[in-house]
Every structure is written in C-alpha cells, then in structure tokens.
Amino acid sequence: MEKYAQNSYLTEIETTITERGKDEIGNFVCLKETVVYPGGGGQPADCAWIAGNPILKIQKTADSVFYYLDIDVETLPEKVLVKINWEQRFDFMQQHTGQHILARVCEDLFQARITKEQMTLKDSFFEIDVKLDKTQLQTALKRSNEIIRAQKQVSILFPTEEELAKETLFTAPPKYFKDLRLIKIADFDIIGCGGTHVKNTAEVQAIALTQVKEHKKTTTLHFACGNRLLQQFETNQKQLTALTLQANVPVDGLALAFQEQQQTIKFYQGQVALYQVNELVANAKELTPHFIYSEITDTEAKELQTAAKKIAEIYPDKLICTATSDEDSLRYHLYLKTADPKRPIGQVIRTANQKFAGRGGGSPTKGDGTIPYLQKDALLRFLQQ
Template identity: 65%
Template sequence: MKLYEKDSYLTTLKTTITQQGTDEYGNFVSLKDSIIYPGGGGQPADRAWIQAIPVTKIQKNENDVRYYLKEAPNNLPQQVDIQIDWAQRFDLMQQHTGQHILARVCEDLFQVRISKEQITLTDSFFEIDTKLSPTQLQTAIARSNEIIRAHKSVFILFPTEEQLKKETLFTTPPKYFAGLRLIKIADFDLIGCGGTHVQNTAEVQGIAFTQIKEHKKGMTLHFTCGNRLFQQFESNQKQLATLTKATQVPITGLTAFFKEQQEKIDTYQQRLAAYQVQTLITTAKEIAPNFVYSEATTANVKELQQAARKLAEIYPLALICTATKSDDTLRYHLTCLKENSKLPIGQLIKLSNQKFGGRGGGSALKGDGTLPYSQKEAWLHFLQD
C-alpha cells in the first residue's frame, strides 16, 4: 500500500518484508506497505532508511517496488522500521505545492500552457509556451503569494465520476481525472498528481523567481519556495554583506559600482584587443614570396581576423596567416584579397586537416582552423609550397 499517497506527513512506519534478494542493481527488499515516495512526476524520490540501512535506489516494477540497500539485506528481520528524511520530504512538499500554485496562476492570468515541470533538490522550474513581460511575471508572483497567504486547505482526493461532476475546478477534462489521485487547493485548483504536498497553502510560506530563461517556444520559470527560499535569502544577504565590506559601498550603491567596474573592464579589454592586433601587424613577416605569417602569444579568433584584414591591405597579393598558440594547439586564420583559382582557402584548410590532423573550414577567400602545435613547421612549409 502506498501510504504516502494518502498522508504526506508520515515519517516512520513498521512494515513487513514481502521479498528480498539480489539482482543486476544490487541488494533489494520489497515491502507490504511503504511511506517512501519512489520518485516520479518531476519530483525526486525520498531519502530513506530501512532498518537504519540507507536506501540507495528505488525501482518501480509492474507488480512491486524494489528498495535497494547499501548493505546486504540477508539478516533483516521480517518486520522492519522505515524512516524518511523529513527535512527533505517537507522541502519537496513545499516546492511541489508552490509549483501547482504558480503554474495555475500563470494559466489563469495569461492563458499559458505548462510543460516540463521539474523539482530537484536545488532547483524547481517549469516551461511555458509564451514570453511574459517583467510586469506580468511580477504580477504572477504577487498573485501566487496572495494564494499562499490565504491559508487555503490542500486536499488529497480519489473521486468517483459522480463526485467529479460536482467539481468546478479543472485544468484538464473530467474524464482524465476519473479514478485518479487528485490534489485540490480549495476554490482555486484541482489537478491529477502523484507527488507529496503540504496540507495548507500557508505552509508554502512564500515563493519567488530565481531565474527566467527565454527560448524559442517561450520561457523556463525557475522558482523557490518555503524554507529553501529563506535559506537562499540568508545566503544572499551574507554575500551582499561580504561585497559591501570589500567594496566599501552600501547595498543601494552596488549596482552602480559594478556597472562602473564592468565599463572599466570593457575599456581595458578593448585596449588589449587593439594591442594584440597591432602586435600581430608589426611582427608579421613575409616568410616566402606572397606568404605573410604572424603569431602572437595570446590572441582570440576575432583579433586574428582583424589583424589579417589589415595585413591584407598592406600585402594585397599575399596569402595572410595570423596565428596564436593555445595549450598544444595552433589556432590560425587565413585570408587573401584575391582568390587562388587552383586552391581556394577553404579547400586549402580541408587539405591541411587531412594532412596534419587539424580542424576548420572556410570560403574561397578566408577561413579558420586549428592543428597540433607540433605540426606547425611542417604546416608552414606546406603553405609555402
């Protein structure tokens, strides 16, 4: 019997072992009754112990559930004590109930479709098929917290079809609910769900977004609830205190301070990039007729390309190669102003890849690639030829 389906607050249980043994996953037992949530529906399994032995894996089969133990179960008594990690269970109950509230609010206010709901031990999120504005997102959180503070009861139902006909709160057609376990938040939401939940919305305590990610089909809304929310708030406050002490700037001035620092960093990076480009230009050498090579110790692809374009203006008839060493790899850019009809640059790079174990590609007039730095000299001779 799945006792967690009727009561999410059970933390201990004495029950009977119905089967024990070893299979490809390890040592297992099956139980007559259980309070251990096995995972599913986007919610992780409980952390639990059987006779004080940690449960390391839970496998749901067609006829039973197998609980895999850290130690061999050969010496277990017929009657065993089960215990779950209540702190983790309650945290997941808060997240899961908060997810129901926030998702329903988004559906009601903005007619979004919900998908890919997921709760982990560190993160909770779901996807919506619409991109909401910052004001709409703020409205959704405010409304969700109103529901939480409204002290609404949360019920576990196993309704008959007759009972379903009397319900007016549906997020899916009534036929889908027939015979299923439903979670009902009084006069607000009713939905089929197999997870664990609190008994009252007030136990969720509060909800807030932690991250919003936009994608082609809509948004992924990351959020946190309850004790996890307050722990995160405390952690954030400690980090802010550390930052204000280190910068000697009050919290209200941190945004402006870091914006100023980022602008300085951007300026220094632009100067460094210009220096790298100039270094590549000034150290360039025509190591063979119409073949110019320049290598810098530190340069990125964009800087290699900028330097090559400027060198092509100085040497309009030459093949230009700018390069840099990254670990044991030579990263290079090739360019020329006039196409070589016999061997366009893209084809040249393709031959280089085959001959020197490199990677890359390009068009007739330019391209980028890499190859082992140990092949540099042989590769340069290949280009000259």
C-alpha cells in the same frame, strides 16, 4: 499499504518484508506498508532507508513496489524499520503545495492550464499554456501569498461517487472516481493528485518566482517556497553583499556599475587588439624573397587577419603568414593580395592539413589553419617552397 497517501507526515514505520529477491536491476525487497513516496507527478522519490540501508532505486508496478538495496537482502530480518529523509520530503511538500496554489491562481485569474511540471532538489517549475506579463505575474504572486497566509486547511480525500458529485471547486472534474485521491485546499481548490502536501497552507510559508521563461505560446514559472526560499534568499544576499562591496555601490547600482565595467573592458580589449596588430606588423620578417612571417602569443584570428593585410601593404605580392601560439598549437593566417592560380591559399592550407595533422581552409587569396605547435618549422619550410 501506502501510508504516505493518507498521512504525508509519517517519517518512519516498522513493517514486514513481503518479498525479497534479485532481478536484472539488483537486489530488492517488497514491503507490507510504506512511508516512502516512490516518485511521480513531477515529484521525485523520497531519499529513504530500509534497516539503515539506503534505497538505491524504486520501481512501481501495477500491484507492487520494488525497493532496490545494495546489500544481500537475504540477511535482512522479517521486520524492518523504514525511514525517510524528512527534511528533503518536507521541502518537496512545501514546493508541491505551493505549486497547487500558484497554478490554481493562474487558472482562476488567467484561465491558464498546466502543461508540464517538475521538481528537483534545486529547482521547481511548471509550464502554463498562456503568456503572462509582469503585472499579471505580480498579481498572481500576491494572490498566492494571500492564500498561504490565510492558513487554509489542506486535506486528502478518497471520495465516493456521491461525495465527488458534491464537490464544486473543480476546474476540471475527474472522469473517474475509483481509487481517486483528491487534494482539497479548503474553499480554494480541489484537484486529483498522488503527491505529498503540507496540511495547512501556512506551512508553505511564502512563494516567490526565481525565473520566468517565455516561449512562443507558453510560460515556464520557476518558483521557490518555504525553507528553500529562505535559503536561496540567504545565498543570493551573500553574493550581493560581496558584489556591492567589490563594486563599491549599493545593490540598486550594481547593474549600471557592471555595464560600465563591461564598456571599460571592451575599450581596453580594443586597445590590446590594436597593440597586437602593430606588434605583428613590426615583427614581420622576410624569410625568403617571397614569404613573410610574423608570430606573437595569445592573439585572436581577427588580429591575425588585420595584421596580414597591413603587412601586405608593405610587402605587396608576397605570401604573408601571421600566426599565434598557445601551449600546443599554432594558429595561422595566410594572405596573398593577388591570387596565384598555381597556388590558391585554400588548397595550400588543405595540403598542410594532410601533411601536418592540421585543420582549416580558405579562398584563393586567404585562409586560416591550425597545426600542432611541434610542426611549426615543417609548416614554414612547406610554405616557403
């Protein structure tokens, strides 16, 4: 008997083990009664314990529910206490009931239908088959929070066919009634659902959107309700306070301050790049009459390329190699102002790849490669040939 289906507020139950054994998944027990939600409809399974042992996995079949435990189940007594993590369950009840409310509001206001739904410990979302603009979303949230504040009773119904026929709140009446479980929010909504819910909308406390993702034809609404919403607010507030203190601006000035900082960083990155190019040009050494080499640490491929071109203006018709190193590799750029049909650069790099366990390639006049730093001297000898 699934007690959570009639009363989502039961946190524990003393019940009898009806079956115990081992299968390909592990050691399991089956219970006469349960308060543990096994998962489904986008709501995760409860975190729960049987006689103090955490349930590792729950497997539902047509006529049984298997609870897997990491113990020798033969040692368990016949009667056991089954207990759920109530804090986590109530959080899911708040999110899930909030979802019923927001989804129905979207349906009423914008004829939206849910196409996907999912809840995790950190995030809740559902996808609807319409696109909503900012004003529409605000309207939907305002209406949803009105419903929450209106303290509407949330009831669980197991209707007969006649009772079902009398219900008029459906947007999509169910096509069957056997074993049908309905969740009715007073005069606002009724829908078939197997999940767990709070008993009054006031317990949802509030609903807010945490993220809205627009797709081609659909919208995903990420939301938070109840305690989770308060906790997220607190966390975000702490982050904002830290940021405003650091940036020395009020919250509504953060975006602009950040943008200005990005521009400053970009400017100095440009200055550093320029400096690095100049360093590479200044460091250029004629290792042989036909080969010029220059190396600095921590620069980018673009700077290697720019510097090589500048060096080629000083040493035309020579093979130019600019390089940069990090801990264990050497990245290099080869440049030749005029292609040498006997030694196309791309081919030189491919040969170097084979010889020195490197990678890269290029055209007849230029290319980029990377080799292990230990092979640097061997590469230079090879390039000087």
